Amino acid sequence: MAEARALAAAAPDLAALREAMAGYSHCELKKGARNLVFADGQPGARVMIVGEAPGREEDQRGLPFVGRAGRLLDLMFGAIGMGRAAPDVEKALYITNILPWRPPQNRDPSPEEIAMMLPFVERHVALADPDFLVLMGNISCQALLGRKGITRLRGNWQTVFGRPALPMFHPAFLLRNPPCKRESWSDLLLLQSRLEGK
Numbered sequence: 001m002a003e004a005r006a007l008a009a010a011a012p013d014l015a016a017l018r019e020a021m022a023g024y025s026h027c028e029l030k031k032g033a034r035n036l037v038f039a040d041g042q043p044g045a046r047v048m049i050v051g052e053a054p055g056r057e058e059d060q061r062g063l064p065f066v067g068r069a070g071r072l073l074d075l076m077f078g079a080i081g082m083g084r085a086a087p088d089v090e091k092a093l094y095i096t097n098i099l100p101w102r103p104p105q106n107r108d109p110s111p112e113e114i115a116m117m118l119p120f121v122e123r124h125v126a127l128a129d130p131d132f133l134v135l136m137g138n139i140s141c142q143a144l145l146g147r148k149g150i151t152r153l154r155g156n157w158q159t160v161f162g163r164p165a166l167p168m169f170h171p172a173f174l175l176r177n178p179p180c181k182r183e184s185w186s187d188l189l190l191l192q193s194r195l196e197g198k
């Protein structure tokens with residue numbers, strides 16, 4: 001972890017951070033993964049989404065949230081006029097995960113794996129410099145807030161690395177629990193009004 005902290009702190013920009021992560025060999029997950037999944041969208045976007053870890057399609061393509069859950073994520077944010085391909089930073093998203101490598105069989109990452117990669121996440125947030133974070137699901141909340149219980153946390157603004165952070169249900173959870181989309185819609189509207197300064 002000390003090495004992760006030193007490597008992350010020494011990265012002057014996102015490209016260097018990506019390289020530092022690619023060269024970090026203490027996390028076992030790296031061995032089983034095809035690709036490092038660093039980020040997608042626009043650095044400089046006002047909103048940065050932090051998910052859990054890559055799944056199969058993300059591992060294959062080297063991009064976060066490009067499978068089924070990712071398509072739902074795109075639809076959700078599209079409904080408030082935001083997207084990862086938007087050229088305007090006001091409308092753009094920047095997307096990453098707590099873990100850059102796919103855990104075998106999509107198992108939950110262990111607390112040790114999360115702790116090891118956390119310095120990279122902290123540096124990633126500092127370099128991307130968003131106004132707001134969205135924490136997608138329990139693993140992201142566990143890692144960044146030290147708390148689980150997304151049903152209670154969602155929709156309530158928190159502070160992470162000194163920035164406002166909104167926990168939301170993970171889109172993979174919404175695919176399994178469609179009635180919860182109602183709460184996510186209200187969370188998206190909450191984010192939208194915060195973006196508009198209301």
Ligand code: URA
Nearest residue numbers: 051052053054064065
């Ligand atoms: N779920 C996540 O949390 N992140 C991804 O990139 C894909 C699925």
